[in-house]
Amino acid sequence: MNMGLLGFGVVGRGVYDLTADRDDMFVKKVVCLEDVQLPDAEVTKDFNSILTDESIDTVVEAMGGLHPAYEFVRASIEAGKNVVTSNKALVATFYDELIPLAKEKGVLFRCTAAVGGGIGWLSELERARRIQTLEQVGGIMNGTCNYILDSMTRLDLGYDEALSQAQALGYAEANPTTDVEGIDTWHKVILSSNIAFGISVDTDSVPAAGISRITAGDVKNFKEHGYVCKLISTGMMKDGKLSAFVQPTLCPAGSLEAAVPANYNLITLVGSASGRMSFYGQGAGRYPTAYNVMQDCADVLAGKGFYSPYGGKVSAENAVELRYYVRGGSDAWLDAQTAEHWNDAVITKPVPVNEMHKWLKAHSDAFIAALPQE
Amino acid sequence: MNMGLLGFGVVGRGVYDLTADRDDMFVKKVVCLEDVQLPDAEVTKDFNSILTDESIDTVVEAMGGLHPAYEFVRASIEAGKNVVTSNKALVATFYDELIPLAKEKGVLFRCTAAVGGGIGWLSELERARRIQTLEQVGGIMNGTCNYILDSMTRLDLGYDEALSQAQALGYAEANPTTDVEGIDTWHKVILSSNIAFGISVDTDSVPAAGISRITAGDVKNFKEHGYVCKLISTGMMKDGKLSAFVQPTLCPAGSLEAAVPANYNLITLVGSASGRMSFYGQGAGRYPTAYNVMQDCADVLAGKGFYSPYGGKVSAENAVELRYYVRGGSDAWLDAQTAEHWNDAVITKPVPVNEMHKWLKAHSDAFIAALPQE
Numbered sequence: 001m002n003m004g005l006l007g008f009g010v011v012g013r014g015v016y017d018l019t020a021d022r023d024d025m026f027v028k029k030v031v032c033l034e035d036v037q038l039p040d041a042e043v044t045k046d047f048n049s050i051l052t053d054e055s056i057d058t059v060v061e062a063m064g065g066l067h068p069a070y071e072f073v074r075a076s077i078e079a080g081k082n083v084v085t086s087n088k089a090l091v092a093t094f095y096d097e098l099i100p101l102a103k104e105k106g107v108l109f110r111c112t113a114a115v116g117g118g119i120g121w122l123s124e125l126e127r128a129r130r131i132q133t134l135e136q137v138g139g140i141m142n143g144t145c146n147y148i149l150d151s152m153t154r155l156d157l158g159y160d161e162a163l164s165q166a167q168a169l170g171y172a173e174a175n176p177t178t179d180v181e182g183i184d185t186w187h188k189v190i191l192s193s194n195i196a197f198g199i200s201v202d203t204d205s206v207p208a209a210g211i212s213r214i215t216a217g218d219v220k221n222f223k224e225h226g227y228v229c230k231l232i233s234t235g236m237m238k239d240g241k242l243s244a245f246v247q248p249t250l251c252p253a254g255s256l257e258a259a260v261p262a263n264y265n266l267i268t269l270v271g272s273a274s275g276r277m278s279f280y281g282q283g284a285g286r287y288p289t290a291y292n293v294m295q296d297c298a299d300v301l302a303g304k305g306f307y308s309p310y311g312g313k314v315s316a317e318n319a320v321e322l323r324y325y326v327r328g329g330s331d332a333w334l335d336a337q338t339a340e341h342w343n344d345a346v347i348t349k350p351v352p353v354n355e356m357h358k359w360l361k362a363h364s365d366a367f368i369a370a371l372p373q374e
Numbered sequence: 375m376n377m378g379l380l381g382f383g384v385v386g387r388g389v390y391d392l393t394a395d396r397d398d399m400f401v402k403k404v405v406c407l408e409d410v411q412l413p414d415a416e417v418t419k420d421f422n423s424i425l426t427d428e429s430i431d432t433v434v435e436a437m438g439g440l441h442p443a444y445e446f447v448r449a450s451i452e453a454g455k456n457v458v459t460s461n462k463a464l465v466a467t468f469y470d471e472l473i474p475l476a477k478e479k480g481v482l483f484r485c486t487a488a489v490g491g492g493i494g495w496l497s498e499l500e501r502a503r504r505i506q507t508l509e510q511v512g513g514i515m516n517g518t519c520n521y522i523l524d525s526m527t528r529l530d531l532g533y534d535e536a537l538s539q540a541q542a543l544g545y546a547e548a549n550p551t552t553d554v555e556g557i558d559t560w561h562k563v564i565l566s567s568n569i570a571f572g573i574s575v576d577t578d579s580v581p582a583a584g585i586s587r588i589t590a591g592d593v594k595n596f597k598e599h600g601y602v603c604k605l606i607s608t609g610m611m612k613d614g615k616l617s618a619f620v621q622p623t624l625c626p627a628g629s630l631e632a633a634v635p636a637n638y639n640l641i642t643l644v645g646s647a648s649g650r651m652s653f654y655g656q657g658a659g660r661y662p663t664a665y666n667v668m669q670d671c672a673d674v675l676a677g678k679g680f681y682s683p684y685g686g687k688v689s690a691e692n693a694v695e696l697r698y699y700v701r702g703g704s705d706a707w708l709d710a711q712t713a714e715h716w717n718d719a720v721i722t723k724p725v726p727v728n729e730m731h732k733w734l735k736a737h738s739d740a741f742i743a744a745l746p747q748e
Contacts, residue, residue, distance in 0.1 A: 018506075118648040118651060124494070130669065131392065131665055131668045131672060254528075254633060256633045256634070258633065259628060259630045259632065272661075273662065273664065273668075274656070274661070274662050275492060275655065275656050275659075275661070275662055276654075276656070277492060277653070277654065278654035278655065279651070279652075280630060280651065280653075281649065281650060282648070282651075287646075287647040287649070288649055290647065291506060291645070291647040291648045294505045294647075298504045298505060
């Protein structure tokens, strides 16, 4: 396999390193805007140099962001090159377009590293579907949020302090919005649901609530009631109806989710034959992520593409009802839903997920967290 | 694929059920000593009926036990049939013989369901080795022991009471020796090490200590020091030296291992690129185990065999030093190793694993548990 590598940051460099000493995969060219010297690969600023190089059969996209990653990936597929990408935003956003295009052009397209970093999650979903029906997917998919929530729980830090610490350690970006508002997790649960259920989820139908409004007081409240708060994604297919959402969720102390430390991920599937299976590992980082890019390349070498059968567009109904912890944003609707109080917060009666998220959008001072399903 | 199914107990029946409605795998004949009527398969008491049936390409062994499972599997391979088995004792014991024989005869041989039941653990090891070097494997591999230890920890039951409850629920056999003395886990860590490190572990070099001597007093002792006891297996390759052993191990409260409930398994690998990855699921049970038998059949259909490269025989040195909790069996050696006391028990200085297990063999009244590596 002759690879053209787009991007030479955390993941790109990792892929380059992991191809060293292999006799089946070679990085021939690297597109990188900085001046880098590599002993075994040509470094160029010009993507067309890869596109027109007929000896390059596989393009590995490790740039991140939507543009120009989208244009480069699309052009690569159209030029008949296989594509391996770790870019969750790209694949979640252009799933409808890129998957059929890859099929039409007869190239292989894989994106395992886009969800779960070092965890071979999307490959496992593909594998699971050979034998069973998947009923539910989701879990802790964002290491930044887990790091912040874990620090707040174990070290009794406030949100700002925990975020600063995560930034100092490189676990959070200077602008942490994509992670802490649940957008990263939102991309990941959309992509996971697409593959698990063989559909294309209407992204607008999937609500996401983040963790940026959580306070030390909330965490204290949770501890008093035997809970640990985690940012949890859920994709569920029941009786042909899809539910998909991202929200802070209270996990019983002593549960597997509650035990996930630092920036680790724990992602779970429920299948008709296997029951619950969970996968734990590094959700990000150079070598864990590059590891799954390399696994995808090994699968491309073995002739394995992705994502079939590919079904139609499906909207999440999110009619499933959950109880919620709500702090702030008191109004008549919330009063009507209130079942009990935890100090200054409200515990609601079971409320449809969509209704709760709509209410949250209108109350920018409120923080919500779902209680476990009963 | 036309399958000959050996055994129609928990797993065999599950495999038969999961082939219903498939158009790529058919159970043609079932060897079963009881009188069973099946709509879609011939039931026979005579294994030769499968062996001589040229339309049967794959034999699925779900009988358990060493004999006649070994003779049947060997004969099947020699007759040019692929073999899928869930029998850990068989594969761990005859690895050296069956793997080369399958290669010689050009048939595919898989045994994913032998370790971890519903968890695709052995397949994952095979997959991981395509990209990285595995450094360590192991974890909670026996649901019976985990159920007993979990009940003792969460419900403060004594050992006998917890065992009786596990037996009443079908999680432990009437004669629980294979599970509670660590023999089942011993087979599983041998097999995992074989595949992870590409070797054939000398089974005599792998010590196993079980949980049958643990008391409610021990569990109380652990809780006071912030630990939860689990039966943990370890296979480790460092600087070309193998360590492999099974023993009760103290896991910090709040750790992932400590959170594993009831009869679940949690199995972990540490790889040079991925770092730590753990896999959680049902370690036994009809459909979880049959699920991985079916996954193996799907891989056989895709032409995927197992276990290469296959290296030579390797003995575990177990020179790695750990601190141990030891209750009972006081003598001069133990006095010399003692670092501190937890009530009536001793905490040793770091002691080589082999030395501790040798001592334990001579002290049938003692219970040991390893402390976490520092």
